[in-house]
Amino acid sequence: MAGFSGDETAPFFGFLGAAAALIFSCMGAAYGTAKSGVGVASMGVMRPELVMKSIVPVVMAGVLGIYGLIIAVIISTGINPKAKSYYLFDGYAHLSSGLSCGLAGLSAGMAIGIVGDAGVRANAQQPKLFVGMILILIFAEALAFAQSRRFMDCELYQTLGHGNGRDLSCSFVL
Amino acid sequence: MSSSAIIAAHSSSWAAALVRISPYTFSAIGIAVSIGVSVLGAAWGIYITGSSLIGAAIKAPRITSKNLISVIFCEAVAIYGVIVAIILQTKLESVPKASIYEPESLRAGYAIFASGLIVGFANLVCGLCVGIIGSSCALSDAQNSSLFVKILVIEIFGSALGLFGVIVGIIMSAQATWPSKF
Helix, strand or coil: CCCCCECCCHHHHHHHHHHHHHHHHHHHHHHHHHHHHHHHHHHHCCCHHHCCHHHHHHHHHHHHHHHHHHHHHHHHHCCCCCCCCECHHHHHHHHHHHHHHHHHHHHHHHHHHHHHHHHHHHHHHCHHHHHHHHHHHHHHHHHHHHHHHHHHHHHHHHHCCCCCCCCHHHHCCC | CHHHHHHHHCCCHHHHHHCCCCHHHHHHHHHHHHHHHHHHHHHHHHHHHHHHHHHHCCCCHHHHHHHHHHHHHHHHHHHHHHHHHHHHHHCCCCCCHHHCCCHHHHHHHHHHHHHHHHHHHHHHHHHHHHHHHHHHHHHHHHHCHHHHHHHHHHHHHHHHHHHHHHHHHHHHHCCCCCCCCC
């Protein structure tokens, strides 16, 4: 056991945090993509020229999956009990970070899906609504973006050595 | 072995239960979930796409051969699950009986478990997403054949989600290092 410092079962919670970050973000991305994709396909039957413009909600939903991927990789490469001691505190912190980022991604994906579906159908009938739809989608995307940005700043703060791993103001985000 | 008892005694109640479960249990469940749930996602997507495709082709038989691409995208999700399950099971090593409950082998078990979970559930939602979009693709293609390629672009965005799961699963499985046999 030379070189292993920290609690034995802490990696369980850490890895589950990484898993939660990716799984829930992918659920949100899938919901957003599918729901707005169905709207685009239905609308495109009547107005095929608007389809390429209406792919915006699909792209925004796909980006949520990328947020989840980045967070999951950051968490799972941070679990290294041989290099840096990994206590239950760190395990629980990673679990909460992963859950918060993942569930934020899930909710943002659901919002983007429903708004995208309604927006592209309305845009086909009233072209002036395009900008309004984009604004609402940006607000929905900001839910996930703000959460993952906060997490990434927090991790950088810890790894650069300014925190000692027990900085409560960092790990538990509201 | 006494030092692992000391660590466990100072940890939480979760730890007291978790240290008694063999890491091979977690590994086996992870491998099973990675292939089983991936195949579930692929099957779900295929039946959603296939039933819409067959129904739409009654009035527009020209769409059948082109729209089989949607079915192939769903199938790819199952193949990702198989590949990762094979990779994970090559990460399993047998350790001597005395070191099964060592912290390093516990961590390896948890890594394989989480990796399998990630791949399985990411492929499940990816298969569902691609299936739903594939069904809309078939239905809109039947009405207006210029739409096929455009809706296919949306399907490609959807199938990227399965790839994200595979990437993270493989990165995480690199953490599954078992203690050496000595």
